[in-house]
Amino acid sequence: MFNRIILIGNLTRDPEIRYTPSGVAVATVPIAVNSRYKQGEELKEETLFIDAIVFGKQAETCSQYLNKGRTVLVEGRLRERRWEYEGQRRSKFEVIANNIRFFPKRESVEQHELTETPPEEYTDLEPF
Numbered sequence: 001m002f003n004r005i006i007l008i009g010n011l012t013r014d015p016e017i018r019y020t021p022s023g024v025a026v027a028t029v030p031i032a033v034n035s036r037y038k039q040g041e042e043l044k045e046e047t048l049f050i051d052a053i054v055f056g057k058q059a060e061t062c063s064q065y066l067n068k069g070r071t072v073l074v075e076g077r078l079r080e081r082r083w084e085y086e087g088q089r090r091s092k093f094e095v096i097a098n099n100i101r102f103f104p105k106r107e108s109v110e111q112h113e114l115t116e117t118p119p120e121e122y123t124d125l126e127p128f
Contacts, residue, residue, distance in 0.1 A: 003077040005095055008103075009033035011070050012049060017063040027059035028052075029100065031072060051094045052076065062100055071103035 009031035017027045029052040036045050052074045054062050066072065076097040083090055 005074075005076060005078045007031065007033050007050070007052075007074045007095065009048075009050075009072065009074070011066055011068050011072065014067050015054075015059075015063045017059060025056060025059040025063075027054045027062045029054055029062055029066065029072070029074070029097070031074065051092075052097045052100065053094055054097045054100060058097075058100060065102060070105065073099075073101040073103070075099040075101075 012030045012032050015027045015029045017025055019025055031050060031052060033048045033050065034045060035048070036043060038044070052072075074095055074097050076095045076099070079094055079096050081092050081094060
């Protein structure tokens with residue numbers, strides 16, 4: 001089996017960071033991915049909202065350097081999380097990220113200077 005996904009999107013809010021009981025950082029990076037397609041003569045657009053889950057040092061880096069509106073590339077695997085709430089079954093798809101790349105801020109690119117440069121990318125394995 002093969003499970004790999006690559007998305008480019010914009011953060012819908014700032015990353016949320018928390019720590020496991022063993023001290024491993026876990027960040028939730030919520031992104032919106034826009035897709036355009038043609039239906040007949042009409043150009044349609046749809047938006048997918050999905051959370052990327054990041055672990056370890058990369059989670060801390062995302063929390064430090066990313067904020068709402070920033071464009072990122074997320075690479076990882078797709079996971080469905082299931083739970084029950086008030087007697088109803090619920091589920092949600094999320095990306096367990098192996099790699100997140102930060103795109104330069106749009107204003108910085110236009111001015112040909114970066115105001116903040118993230119460190120080299122890190123790759124961490126899931127702690128569980």
